[in-house]
Amino acid sequence: MKENKFIDLRSDTLTLPTQDMREVIYTAKVGDQAYDEDETTIELEEYCANYFGKEAALFTCSGTMSDQVAIRSWTHSGDEVIIDKSYHINYFQAGPSTDLGNILLNTCDTKDGILTVEHIEKAIQSRKRGNLFGNPKLISLENTINGFGGSIFPIEKLKEVFSYSKDKGIPVHMDGERFLNACIATGIPVKEYASYSDSISTSFSKGLGAPFGSIIMGNKKFIEKARRYRRWYGGSLHQSGFMASAALYAIKNNVQRLQVDHDNAKLLESLLKKETNISLNLYPAETNMVMIDTNNLNVTSEEFVRLCKEKGVLVYPWAPYIVRAVTNMNVTAEDIKVAASKILGICIELIN
Ligand SMILES: Cc1ncc(COP(=O)(O)O)c(C=O)c1O
Known part of the structure; x- marks a missing residue:
């Protein structure tokens, strides 16, 4: 530690880009992403889709934008999203989720942030359903769970929720801003862990050390919808390759x-x-x-x-x-x- 320097443990978002990363940003090949001409953004999206085993991916400015675009793409106005009350989408994003997303957050109060089939079933049963009522259209999970000290959502519990969600016809979104931490900590292959959600986001600007950016992944149909809402929310950047280059560097070099x-x-x-x-x-x-x-x-x-x-x-x-x-x-x-x-x-x- 340098003298007089604070030891900063407030967040993993506070890291600054290294010299290598700065050089990659400086020399990035860019075009206009709104015309699908930014090669670095395209390369990042293809790399991440393959890395997570999903059909397609979409680069966004931040984790909040990934979550909000995902909510908007899976739901319609008045729908319900089932979630644990500790999750970022409720704890920090209740404003955007309800204002931009126009959805109702049906929050469960778990002891550890691990939303089980029982919790979800109880949340669904907590009110009458039908045309007069809001209907659950998304189950939103988090891994790692920020509000419980970066704890891991166990894969066995995830499999149960995912299988239940298929029976109910409700998609699962994984707010996986620190998902790669869970993969490293458990040794579970990324593609396998990611296969138990319909959409998943990951951040480049937390432990991976990039200055900005997040990505959402899912099937092609979902990503096409998400592309539309990213634009609506002001996230369709032009020469986004400068940002994507840092993200690509981060995911290629900093996961281990x-x-x-x-x-x-x-x-x-x-x-x-x-x-x-x-x-x-x-x-x-x-x-x-x-x-x-x-x-x-x-x-x-x-x-x-x-x-x-x-x-x-x-x-x-x-x-x-x-x-x-x-x-x-x-x-x-x-x-x-x-x-x-x-x-x-x-x-x-x-x-x-
Ligand atoms: C689980 C989770 N989701 C979403 C976010 C929001 O990410 P951002 O700060 O990039 O908007 C965070 C931020 O820490 C987070 O921990």
Whole structure:
């Protein structure tokens, strides 16, 4: 760590492009994407469709745009989307989902963000159905689950939901902005894991280190619809190859490095747990996040974040008593050791 530099664990979106990535952006072959003439964007979309085992792919500006375009493409005004209340599409995107999507979010309250067939069935049964009523037209899942500390949606549960969704004729959208973290952590091949959803998004600007961009994948018919709504939402960029080149670089070079972030999150978790005098309530670090429950410390997350900042560590107040730390490309194992000792120092002061 350089002197006076903060150790920034607020998010994995804060990473800056490396020199290699900047050069790729600078020299990218571009054309006008609105005329289907941007070769780099086309190459990225083909690469990702093949990588995830889907028929087609569409590059978007952000994860939010991928989710909103997916919702719009699967539903009509007044339809219901079944979702866990912790998911990004509800927790952060309730405004766009209801305003742009014109849908009703039928939220389930699970203990861990893992939406099961039972939860979905209960949500469907929670009201009368028919012409007078809203009807469920999309099941939206998340993997990894941000609101539960980057936890993994288990493939067995996913298979059950997917098979149930086929019986019901309701498509499944996977908000997979950190889906590749789940693949790296479990060792499940990307194509296999992705086969249990009808559409899936992935971010290039989180652990993969690109400055922007996300992609949605699905069958050709879905992607054609999505292309229309991407344009409606202002996401049809012209020389998008500059952005696509960074994304292509990220997915070709940075997927395996997610393991480093996972190792660092485990290191942080184990160092925070090592102090036997304080029992810190942590969510298990399954991928690149550690979440600290500040209830035991009798302090709000905002106050805890302020104390950490005073000591040179930046973390994020996720909920009133939950603080999130995300490992990312900018932090090393050495930084994690320093951060852990500072955080523990604060905890000891708080409980004494
Ligand atoms: C699960 C999930 N979906 C969607 C988003 C939104 O992505 P963006 O910030 O690129 O709009 C995020 C952001 O962290 C996320 O964690």
